[in-house]
Amino acid sequence: xxxxxxxxxxxxxxxxxxxxxxxxxxxxxxxxxxxxxxxxxxxxxxxxxxxxxxxxxxxxxxxxxxxxxxxxxxxxxxxxxxxxxxxxxxxxxxxxxxxxxxxxxxxxxxxxxxxxxxxxxxxxxxxxxxxxxxxxxxxxxxxxxxxxxxxxxxxxxxxxxxxxxxxxxx
Amino acid sequence: xxxxxxxxxxxxxxxxxxxxxxxxxxxxxxxxxxxxxxxxxxxxxxxxxxxxxxxxxxxxxxxxxxxxxxxxxxxxxxxxxxxxxxxxxxxxxxxxxxxxxxxxxxxxxxxxxxxxxxxxxxxxxxxxxxxxxxxxxxxxxxxxxxxxxxxxxxxxxxxxxxxxxxxxxxxxxxxxxxxxxxxxxxxxxxxxxxxxxxxxxxxxxxxxxxxxxxxxxxxxxxxxxxxxxxxxxxxxxxxxxxxxxxxxxxxxxxxxxxxxxxxxxxxxxxxxxxxxxxxxxxxxxxxxxxxxxxxxxxxxxxxxxxxxxxxxxxxxxxxxxxxxxxxxxxxxxxxxxxxxxxxxxxxxxxxxxxxxxxxxxxxxxxxxxxxxxxxxxxxxxxxxxxxxxxxxxxxxxxxxxxxxxxxxxxxxxxxxxxxxxxxxxxxxxxxxxxxxxxxxxxxxxxxxxxxxxxxxxxxxxxxxxxxxxxxxxxxxxxxxxxxxxxxxxxxxxxxxxxxxxxxxxxxxxxxxxxxxxxxxxxxxxxxxxxxxxxxxxxxxxxxxxxxxxxxxxxxxxxxxxxxxxxxxxxxxxxxxxxxxxxxxxxxxxxxxxxxxxxxxxxxxxxxxxxxxxxxxxxxxxxxxxxxxxxxxxxxxxxxxxxxxxxxxxxxxxxxxxxxxxxxxxxxxxxxxxxxxxxxxxxxxxxxxxxxxxxxxxxxxxxxxxxxxxxxxxxxxxxxxxxxxxxxxxxxxxxxxxxxxxxxxxxxxxxxxxxxxxxxxxxxxxxxxxxxxxxxxxx
Numbered sequence: 001x002x003x004x005x006x007x008x009x010x011x012x013x014x015x016x017x018x019x020x021x022x023x024x025x026x027x028x029x030x031x032x033x034x035x036x037x038x039x040x041x042x043x044x045x046x047x048x049x050x051x052x053x054x055x056x057x058x059x060x061x062x063x064x065x066x067x068x069x070x071x072x073x074x075x076x077x078x079x080x081x082x083x084x085x086x087x088x089x090x091x092x093x094x095x096x097x098x099x100x101x102x103x104x105x106x107x108x109x110x111x112x113x114x115x116x117x118x119x120x121x122x123x124x125x126x127x128x129x130x131x132x133x134x135x136x137x138x139x140x141x142x143x144x145x146x147x148x149x150x151x152x153x154x155x156x157x158x159x160x161x162x163x164x165x166x167x168x169x170x
Numbered sequence: 171x172x173x174x175x176x177x178x179x180x181x182x183x184x185x186x187x188x189x190x191x192x193x194x195x196x197x198x199x200x201x202x203x204x205x206x207x208x209x210x211x212x213x214x215x216x217x218x219x220x221x222x223x224x225x226x227x228x229x230x231x232x233x234x235x236x237x238x239x240x241x242x243x244x245x246x247x248x249x250x251x252x253x254x255x256x257x258x259x260x261x262x263x264x265x266x267x268x269x270x271x272x273x274x275x276x277x278x279x280x281x282x283x284x285x286x287x288x289x290x291x292x293x294x295x296x297x298x299x300x301x302x303x304x305x306x307x308x309x310x311x312x313x314x315x316x317x318x319x320x321x322x323x324x325x326x327x328x329x330x331x332x333x334x335x336x337x338x339x340x341x342x343x344x345x346x347x348x349x350x351x352x353x354x355x356x357x358x359x360x361x362x363x364x365x366x367x368x369x370x371x372x373x374x375x376x377x378x379x380x381x382x383x384x385x386x387x388x389x390x391x392x393x394x395x396x397x398x399x400x401x402x403x404x405x406x407x408x409x410x411x412x413x414x415x416x417x418x419x420x421x422x423x424x425x426x427x428x429x430x431x432x433x434x435x436x437x438x439x440x441x442x443x444x445x446x447x448x449x450x451x452x453x454x455x456x457x458x459x460x461x462x463x464x465x466x467x468x469x470x471x472x473x474x475x476x477x478x479x480x481x482x483x484x485x486x487x488x489x490x491x492x493x494x495x496x497x498x499x500x501x502x503x504x505x506x507x508x509x510x511x512x513x514x515x516x517x518x519x520x521x522x523x524x525x526x527x528x529x530x531x532x533x534x535x536x537x538x539x540x541x542x543x544x545x546x547x548x549x550x551x552x553x554x555x556x557x558x559x560x561x562x563x564x565x566x567x568x569x570x571x572x573x574x575x576x577x578x579x580x581x582x583x584x585x586x587x588x589x590x591x592x593x594x595x596x597x598x599x600x601x602x603x604x605x606x607x608x609x610x611x612x613x614x615x616x617x618x619x620x621x622x623x624x625x626x627x628x629x630x631x632x633x634x635x636x637x638x639x640x641x642x643x644x645x646x647x648x649x650x651x652x653x654x655x656x657x658x659x660x661x662x663x664x665x666x667x668x669x670x671x672x673x674x675x676x677x678x679x680x681x682x683x684x685x686x687x688x689x690x691x692x693x694x695x696x697x698x699x700x701x702x703x704x705x706x707x708x709x710x711x712x713x714x715x716x717x718x719x720x721x722x723x724x725x726x727x728x729x730x731x732x733x734x735x736x737x738x739x740x741x742x743x744x745x746x747x748x749x750x751x752x753x754x755x756x757x758x759x760x761x762x763x764x765x766x767x768x769x770x771x772x773x774x775x776x777x778x779x780x781x782x783x784x785x786x787x788x789x790x791x792x793x794x795x796x797x798x799x800x801x802x803x804x805x806x807x808x809x810x811x812x813x814x815x816x817x818x819x820x821x822x823x824x825x826x827x828x829x830x831x832x833x834x835x836x837x838x839x840x841x842x843x844x845x846x847x848x849x850x851x852x853x854x855x856x857x858x859x860x861x862x863x864x865x866x867x868x869x870x871x872x873x874x875x876x877x878x879x880x881x882x883x884x885x886x887x888x889x890x891x892x893x894x895x896x897x898x899x900x901x902x903x904x905x906x907x908x909x910x911x912x913x914x915x916x917x918x919x920x921x922x923x924x925x926x927x928x929x930x931x932x933x934x935x936x937x938x939x940x941x942x943x944x945x946x947x948x
Contacts, residue, residue, distance in 0.1 A: 024290070033207065037202075037203045038196020038197070039196070040200070040379075040380070040429070041202065041381070042380065042429075042461070043870055044461060045461060045869050045870065045871065047461075047869060047871050048379055048461075048870055050379050078195070078196035082195055083195065084191065084195065087194065087195065091191075091194040091195065094190075094194050095187075095190040095194050096186065098186075098187065098834075098837055098839075100190040100193050101430075101677065101678065102193075102378070102379070102428060102429045102430040102675065102676020102677075103190070103193025103194065103427065103676065104200065104378075104429030104676070105379050106196075107194075128878075129878055130879075132878040132879075133877050133878055133879040134877075135877075135878065136379060136870065136875060136877055137379070137844075138376075138378060138379055138848065139844045140840055140843060141843030141844040141845075141846060141881070141884055142843075142847065142881045143840075143843040143881075143886070144839075145878070146878065146881070
């Protein structure tokens with residue numbers, strides 16, 4: 001009996017891929033058995049955010065998505081965000097800011113913050129809380145994570161404003 | 171830290187955590203990341219009943235289901251009484267657990283397990299297992315457990331304790347520990363004001379974001395290799411070997427990165443099952459708890475009833491302190507005695523008093539099983555103690571902060587409790603060394619604006635603000651019981667392999683211990699390659715508990731590094747042809763006093779490995795502790811109570827701590843902030859809601875833990891001291907901070923409204939009822 005009788009095709013980290021799957025399989029399980037294990041299982045109930053990935057640029061819980069739902073769409077995981085040679089700005093701030101304790105929530109935090117930076121241009125505290133509320137951390141008390149996020153977002157907001165300012169002059 | 175009295179180069183600096191980058195990148199790090207593609211998946215049939223006998227159990231249909239490779243149940247595994255708590259050996263806990271039993275004792279107890287090719291197949295097979303239960307009357311509270319005709323939860327003949335401690339399963343008594351100092355009754359008589367109040371603290375789960383996860387496979391020689399999310403790899407090896415009836419030699423336990431533990435992974439809950447399946451099938455076997463299983467079957471904080479009887483004189487002298495604790499350990503007794511013992515030993519010594527009474531009882535119930543959880547008994551007892559201290563101060567008209575300053579234990583002082591209360595035996599006499607509590611109180615009070623605090627009677631309106639405080643202590647390791655080992659060797663390029671048994675569960679212990687090694691060796695952290703917690707390759711360590719790693723394992727590491735340094739100096743002297751006593755180590759080199767003659771560690775490595783009188787520079791050491799120096803803390807908060815709804819808003823929380831030398835200040839802050847927020851969440855929202863013994867809210871949707879939106883401002887303030895007995899002056903940091911929020915909020919609610927609440931979480935309903943009661947009294 002074929003455990004995975006159907007196929008699904010979608011863009012994964014910029015590459016068009018086709019996977020054998022089963023009707024009930026969720027995206028988290030598919031990613032992990034396909035070797036992308038940076039996305040974590042924390043609750044399977046869509047309540048902790050450890051499995052956060054980007055679906056067409058929006059942060060979603062991979063544990064709640066049937067694989068069939070991502071057919072033809074674009075999925076980005078933590079593996080696409082940084083490498084040992086070049087970590088993303090948010091990863092670097094989390095590392096430098098001692099915000100990584102057990103680290104299990106961190107890939108999800110990075111993905112939610114990435115979604116925030118893609119979708120928004122202004123980063124007041126309320127919008128940051130809105131985007132990050134679904135990512136639970138039990139180790140840090142969020143202080144150092146918050147600090148790292150703020151440093152990145154404040155820099156980005158300033159540079160976006162500058163680009164906008166210089167753009168309006170031309 | 172700018173003001174560096176000892177001129178430390180590696181410790182007392184916030185170096186980057188050694189594993190931070192791999193974790194931020196999502197590299198394979200945790201147990202489930204290492205599961206081979208052909209690993210079988212385990213699913214368990216859990217008991218739906220709080221108390222029942224299994225009359226019949228039929229797995230024959232399940233065994234024939236597609237993909238099923240093995241089924242385990244009481245009919246086909248060894249029946250060996252053991253204790254799942256990962257403690258020293260022999261454990262001060264009853265052997266009252268079997269891999270599978272003919273009786274179930276709580277909702278979430280094991281009935282039978284399936285290993286199959288996929289999770290779906292395993293679940294289908296679990297559903298095909300036929301069980302007939304004879305329902306027994308459940309015991310759903312400590313009062314029911316103590317009733318004269320209470321059902322006996324552990325009626326099996328094998329249940330016993332491995333050391334001589336009180337244990338009477340016929341009366342559901344798991345343990346009892348008591349002591350007296352001075353003359354308690356006389357002290358009560360001498361008091362101008364006497365207090366007798368009872369407090370209740372609730373269940374909670376540690377909620378690591380990584381659920382319990384274990385992977386077992388047989389290596390080519392047939393040995394069982396268990397990769398597991400444990401805080402106690404060496405205890406895990408011992409307990410699995412016992413449970414499976416195989417020699418310890420046959421088992422290897424590896425702890426990779428762990429996604430949080432906070433105590434609940436100081437327990438062997440999955441490893442025996444995956445190991446047995448691996449033996450039966452020859453296949454790799456993975457078992458990861460769901461979140462629901464983590465809540466129901468995972469270990470919890472023991473709920474406790476604490477009665478405080480105490481007396482105070484008008485001049486502020488505490489004449490008597492009495493604490494009676496009733497500890498609900500649930501269906502199994504692991505950690506029961508030690509948790510209640512710590513309720514006394516980590517709390518009563520904080521305030522000077524000559525007449526002390528302590529009596530802790532631990533009881534079985536048919537409820538979820540208590541285990542280790544950060545704070546470990548002190549959390550429960552400090553709620554009662556610090557609420558009482560506040561009432562004492564009010565009774566004599568003294569500022570509660572001054573009252574604490576007047577009475578708290580000082581450097582050079584002891585307490586009869588230190589000697590009286592140990593873990594399954596008497597404690598160790600001790601006087602307090604480093605102690606910056608007085609400064610913690612001053613700094614915290616200043617930060618929260620204590621001097622502006624006004625009496626609750628002056629407050630009116632819907633929203634009322636209140637300021638509360640609490641003082642805390644904990645310990646650092648279990649003296650004369652805990653042991654940690656370490657070894658260190660040099661490589662060609664003057665990097666060092668540092669190996670120890672100590673267990674980093676996300677705390678940063680690997681980094682902290684690398685800093686200690688680098689400091690002692692006069693090298694840098696980036697030259698230290700840490701490998702830890704592998705029972706085949708690293709020396710023994712008791713594991714991550716009892717606030718021991720920095721203080722205990724850190725000193726083992728320092729001693730091992732000192733031994734390697736001695737060898738570096740000897741070989742350096744040989745190479746430089748200078749007397750060794752004229753040389754010292756600095757910047758990864760052996761040199762003379764003015765630095766005019768020096769040889770680098772890399773040259774010494776090349777010399778000793780390849781050139782002359784070759785040998786491996788290798789330091790090894792073990793450490794046991796003679797005392798358990800307490801870290802101290804003073805917590806403060808300002809809250810706003812909505813007197814219409816009972817809702818509490820935390821405006822500001824100040825968490826000061828004296829952890830001795832902060833080996834890594836940023837990580838110490840992280841521990842303090844994280845533990846404090848966990849305590850805040852526990853005090854305000856976390857709750858097990860039961861129906862007939864069944865926990866009904868096993869999800870983060872219904873059991874709320876604090877998110878980034880809920881996060882109140884928390885300020886951690888490290889107040890340095892120097893603990894002479896610890897590595898570079900360090901003592902523990904991780905547990906103490908979780909003890910603060912419940913009493914701080916109780917005192918702040920009182921300060922805002924006049925309502926004294928002796929049970930939490932402080933939900934709006936509970937707070938509102940208490941406020942209404944105050945109005946009725948008025």
